[in-house]
Amino acid sequence: MHRHGMVFEELAIEVMAELPTDEARREVLELIELVGADPWAWPDVRDPGSVEEIREAFGARCWFQYTPHNGAIEVREIGWAD
Template sequence: MHRRGTVFEELAVEVMAELPTDEARCEVLELVELVRADPRGWPDVRDPGSVEEIREAFGSRCWIQFMPQAGAVEVREIGWAG
């Protein structure tokens, strides 16, 4: 799945499809847009020694794990607590 400078990994696409409401999907996509605007403004959570830059961002009821890419972000995981 691609969305304006964002690539969603397969697991993230599956989670998006399983979110309970359109409101939930909108909340996740709003967080993705915030991340896309400033991908390095969120905490780096990679394991020591990892070469992949992995970051996490949190909304009020959701979170995403992503990797900044050249001009884009790759959403790897989505969590929903709503």
């Protein structure tokens, strides 16, 4: 799945489809858009020695992991807390 400046991994697409409400999907997408505006403002959580940059962002009830790529972000995983 592609949105402007965003690429979603298969697992992230599955989680988005399983979110409980439209409001939940909206909250996740708003956080993703916020991160897309400044992807390096969020913490790098990659394992020591890993060359692939992985960052995490947290909202009120959601979080996601992503990798910044030349002005875009690749959404790797999404989580939701009820």
